[in-house]
Amino acid sequence: MPMSYFIGLSVVMFAMGILGVLLRRNPLVVFMSLELMFNSANLLFVAFSAYHQVLDGQLFVFFVMTTAAAEVAVGLALIVAIFKAKRTIDLDQMSSLKG
Amino acid sequence: MNFGIHPLLLVTFFPLVGVLVILFLKTQQKKAIRWTALATSLVTFGISLWVLAQFQPGTAGMQLELRVPWLRLDGLAIDFYLGVDGLSILMVLLTALLTPIAILSTWSAVEDRVKGFMVFFLLLEVGMTGVFLALDLVLFYVFWEFTLIPMYFLIGIWGGERRIYAAVKFFLFTMAGSLLMLLAILVIGFQTGTFAWSDLLEKRELFAAAQTWLFLAFGLAFAIKVPMFPLHTWLPDAHVEAPTAGSVILAGVLLKMGAYGFLRFNLPLFPDATVRFAPYMAILAIIGILYGAAVSLAQKDMKKLVAYSSVSHLGFVVLGTFALTTQSVSGSVLQMVNHGLSTGALFLIVGMLYERRHTREMSAFGGVWKVLPIMGALMLVVTLSSMGLPGLNGFVGEFTILLGTFGSKVLGSPWFAGVATLGVILAAVYLLVMFEKVFLGPVKVEANLALKDLNVREIITLVPLLILIFWIGLYPQPFFNLINPSVENLVSMVSSALLAAH
């Protein structure tokens, strides 16, 4: 398969991730969208790694996966904390700071 | 005589000694604070006289130079560079003279937060003296900007009702100009590798190509400060709101910084642009003269009137500067002093009236000469000086400016001086109207009958100014002897550009 297919798929994934972030109000879904963005990058890494015959890219993916996990941990903790205080996790309710 | 410290360094920074002492005094010790401030400023005045004693009147170049490297880094050379010549010596003396007078005028006018007031006032003196002595562009800029801060506080804290608006307007206006000047300074520094005035004179070919823009950038900063029409609207607001002492210094010294800036930097550094822009500057100056005079006439508030009259008077100074003849430029320098003296005195007297009646509306007065004979007489002298009556200082300045402008080759037409001379008529109109509305006629307001005439302290504040008003008016030659060599040098420097242009 030509490289452009991989790039194309990855771009579509990335765009879907962005749209998810922009359109969804549930932070859990937004998390997933963010993961989608990360994974589109991962896809690119892996594809390029294979294409260029260098391992750096695949190596990178491991690191990305771990950091993503760490981020999700923090994020979920935040959501729990907010839910405890506010009884809602609607993102659009989180707009008291503005101007 | 030598105190082991360079005289210019001493005259610039001596007020800091007073600041230090005042900082250690308690807020409640108002008397001690006042006396310390007064004593400091008087000593500074003494030092300025000592500088004058060391000054060689016949020399055109810089004297008593002090030049220490301040910052040296790859391609960057900033000096701590002070020096005095005929253009600045009188400005330094004026600053040193007006400061104690202004301080004395606050004796009973400022009761609130005296400590801060005096600290700011002495800091202001440091800044102003520094501006007149600094010969490194960066150092000049530092002092230039530094003067803003104390003045800002003087207006903002001790001012009238709309003081905050006035203070901020003052600050922003001046900043607007000086930021562009900073840009120009950077460009010059980049193109020559130095900021020192004397080096720049030699290397001015290096930035000759950019002269137009540099001239405009410097010019804007100075024009705002002067202030030239139509950049003047900060001035009435600042004056009306400022405390008396602030107005005295503002009109007496701060405005001169702009006119001085033209003379010190614009003319010698950008001679071609100067010659090119001279007619436009002159036109603006003339508009300022006539416009300021007309607007003054319509004012109801005395301070505002005097403030607009400054626009008119400083118009003469700028006109003389850009006429670029020996007479007109010398006249401009002298007129700067004159304006400092007479407008300073006007503000002092207006302040004294204000202290007595807590209003500056002219309609609240009328006929007070009868009640206040001494003040009336002094006001008369000052008013006449301001309108340029022969025998008093204002005439000497205005006459030499107009005479020089009339034959100016740079402007190339006697019309400039001709139209500007109309300002002499208009000045008589608005000043006499003010004098009439306040001092002449019958006493109409009951409260004015009980006014007390000047006390000894108030007379002492005015007398030095009056002495100089008469001295310069009757025998100006000693002053011209100080100014003229440097001016001739400057004019010949710029005229060579004019010759080259033709």
Place this chain on the structure above:
Amino acid sequence: MSLNEIASLHPFFQLAPLVVFLPVLGLLINLLVGKRLGEKGIGAVASLATGGAFAVAVLLAVGLAQVSEGGTLTLANWINLGDLDVNWSFRIDTLSVLMMLVVSGVGTLIHIYSIGYMHSDVRHNEDPGRFRRFFVYLNLFIAFMMVLVSSDNFLMLFVGWEGVGLCSYLLIGFWFEKGADGIGNARAAKKAFVVNRIGDFGLLIALFLLFYNFGTLNFTEIFAQAPAVAAAAPGAIMAITLFMLLGVTGKSAQLPLYVWLPDAMAGPTPVSALIHAATMVTAGVYLVARSQALYFEVPAAQNAVMWVGALTALFAATIAVGQYDIKKVLAYSTISQLGFMVAAVGMGATVAGMFHLTTHAFFKALLFLGAGSVILGVEHGHAHAHAGEHGHDSFDPQDMREMGGLRKRMPLTFIVYLIGALALAGIAPLAGFFSKDEILAAANEKSIGVYVLLTAAAFLTAFYMGRQLLMVFFGKPRSGASEKAAESPLLVTLPLVILALLSVFGGALNLPGSHLLETWLEHSLAETAPGQFVLTVALISIGIALLGLLLAWLVYGRKPIFEKGQPDPLRRPLNGLFKALENKWWVDEFYHTVIVRPYQSIAKFSAGAVDQGVIDGVVNGMGSLVQSGAKAWRRYQNGYVRSYALTIVFGVVLVITYLVLR
């Protein structure tokens, strides 16, 4: 020349600076210790100072009689700036010394007169403290006048020129809380100063032109170069002389700037006599006489001066006919007579002009002082007639309609006044006849038009003086005040008598045949046309004068007039014309509408709409623009995470698009 050099010419010459310094000394003494001297002391110091100046002037004249070329004494280097080199010098020549003599001579008499006059005036106006101030001003005036006439260059002349203007301002506004609405006097003073400044503007421009065409402001150097410069740049000389003329019209109250002088009568009467009749207002005449060398180069300018003078002479004379204020009549008469002088110097009849200047100083001072005496008498009478009454009424001690019959109550004043009036009317052999005749003779030769104008003016002069005499001194008293009027004290009348004598014999100065003044002045003046005496002219002039007096008697002398609001007898026959005269041809109103009002409107408009509206509006507008921009922009910072993310995406798209499309 230094002090030693000038002393070697003639020892008296070194005294010249005293003509300025004595009055200055006098004013300083009065200023510093005057309070302790008392009125007598103050008056004595001031009079002595001026008298001393007169003595010095006499000595200078003596010196000049021997060394007729005179000399120039340089006191100090005043301004030396590039090419501009101006000294404070005293020019001692016959012209300047003549002026000094007139100024200090008449001045001394008026000083003495003022001691008595002001004594009662300050009491009448309820501020005795101002007695000292008056004499300080008066001495200051003498000093400035001396600077004016003794200068050897145009700049110092200008210093004196404006200085006397200042004194005029101060003295017109001497009772600054009096006059119409309490502010009338102050307004009059301001008007005088401002109008004079307009003239000074012209003089200043003339100075600039002189400097750039001659390279100096020194009289001697300029006059020496005049022909050469005139050949090279005739336009320049033309401009110089015409701008100078503007200065002259200001100071010497000629058309169109004469308007300040009638108002200047607000000053105390001695001031009107000294400044606004005898001396200051003649400065313009002196200037033209002094600059004769320049005027000779441009006949057109000469004509302009001549016509201005002649027109003024007639114009002012017409107005004088319609006035009721005793001093206003004299004021317009002064303008008219100044017109004669200006016309004379314009014709080149400089000697005649100076001659008339001198004699006019005598008889007009006499008339004013006499009028002052009348006013004092009437005020005195008013005080007696209304003794015990309180509150200020609208009584005007200067209104001739309230006078009448004073001949009997103030006989001495009447006699001297009569002499003055006849001298002014030009009745031979009084002083005015000779000097006026000389002018008319010159005019007759130069231009018939001017001659006619001046003769007509002379006729009117006789007429309004006759009118005044009749209204004031003849008939029956028309008010309680004039009924109770009393003769003035000796201190007031003594100077009157001296002036009366001078008015009688002043003509001797330049009698046809002797030409004393002419031989005196020819040392200073470039050309002096030999004085003419044309018999026909003289006869016509006397005839016309008598005719004028006769007509006055016909109108005002035969039956009682001004009984209870009755209008002026001329009102009916002249109708609208007389109304115009009464209202001074509405010139003041015209100026008010055309110049004062528009300027005030411009000022208001500039201060309001332009300054606060446009200029400050732009400044503040920029401020509020940023402010409102900030406010609007803040709405995009809406607190929604998704919107923030959208902005980021937006930025990304922008960046990528730019990079791709580039």
Place this chain on the structure above:
Amino acid sequence: MTQADFYSILPILTILLWALLLLLADLWIPKERKSMTALLAAIGLAVGVGLSLSQIGQTALTFKGMLMLDSFAVFLNIIYLVSGILAIALSYDYLKRMGIERGEYYVLMMFSIAGMMLLSQAYNLIVVFLAIEFLSIPLYIMAGFARPRLESEEAALKYFLLGTFSSGFLLYGIALIFGATKTIGLEGILASLNGGEANLVLFIAGAALMLVGFGFKVAVAPFHEWAPDVYQGSPTPASAFMAVSVKAAGFAVLLRIFLTAFPSLAQQLMPVVWGVAALTMVVGNVLAINQTNLKRLLAYSSIAHAGYLMMAFVSASNPNQTGQAVSSMLYYLVAYGLTTFGAWAVVVSLEQAEGKGLDLDDYAGVGQKYPWLGAAMLVFMLSLSGIPLTIGFWGKFFLFRTTVQAGFTGLALVGLLTSLISVYYYLRVVVYMFMRPGEPRVRRDSWLSLVVVGAALAVVLLSVLPSRLLEMAAQAVLRLQ
């Protein structure tokens, strides 16, 4: 791992280990003695400063080219460490006052600092990514540290979501660059670019996306919108820490990557950076003028200053000016950092519980009642607006000088005009403090006062003798190219 490798990360390791040990030790420190933790953390950072100082003048490429130790990195490391110490001085009393005193706070801060230090030494895109995440995640937590307060939690969530979002772009950018150059080491990338083997389209797209990622961290427009909200919601000392350190770290990595690895790209990216810089200066300054909440105001001010720093980044695209641009940026960072810390310290001392005491109105009368505090704040405000006799003036002076010399006079003009706007709102603070009467309530704490006075003195004194610091900044650059 060689000894050189070890030595090059010694300060980082120390901080990390110290932080871990502190996390443990904190368990035994009683709740009312948490100042102990603060002190220990500060000591740890001070040790880090000492170790970093010992690295001055050294240059070493370690870990097989993954890390770079040079004076640039050392200079920045010291900035992070010192700002950490200052932040602790600000936090110690603040946390107690707000009732959120927990030991983890300091530990998190130390982790974050370790991440920043790693970032400044990173010479490989993996390290860059990891370091960025490493410094960010603790900050997300710190932002939400005033936990029961909703504002704090909201700030944390916003920061977290948007931070991760921007990390996505960064990551994608890195992936593209990897695709374009076959490598993720900076040296390799440079070689590949110079060798002309790289796919330029991919590369430029990748670089742009990376720029977005970093742009978010330093809060330049249009990636700035999180900053005001987060700075306002977070505990104030944490905001101060973010405003200074994160900004410095972001700029450090920007310089490092874009100047070391992508110099040939500078010309192509320059217009973008130009636009970003101008937009940032405008947005930051204009939006600040109506703010009444001091924290928010300072947040916008920090955005504006990011714009100024971007200016240096623009200038650096001129190869003749790169060195000067970098040194002036470093100088500006120091000037800005010092001043900003001072200003935030003043904010801390006026802040009351429940987010009170942050409004401009609460500052009325400070100048009169607490003249020294007022004077200090005055100095900070003047310094932030770039008025002479403050270090901020020199910062702007050098920055504008570089910009002018690099030929970007137009940008300098934008900078000057916007700094005129900035004068307005900085002065507004001064107006409230000195020209309006009021009864301000000020918290006195010796550490806080020390920071305020020390910063004020430094701001003024360093301006009188500006050379030394500038020389240091200049030396820090030498190894960069």
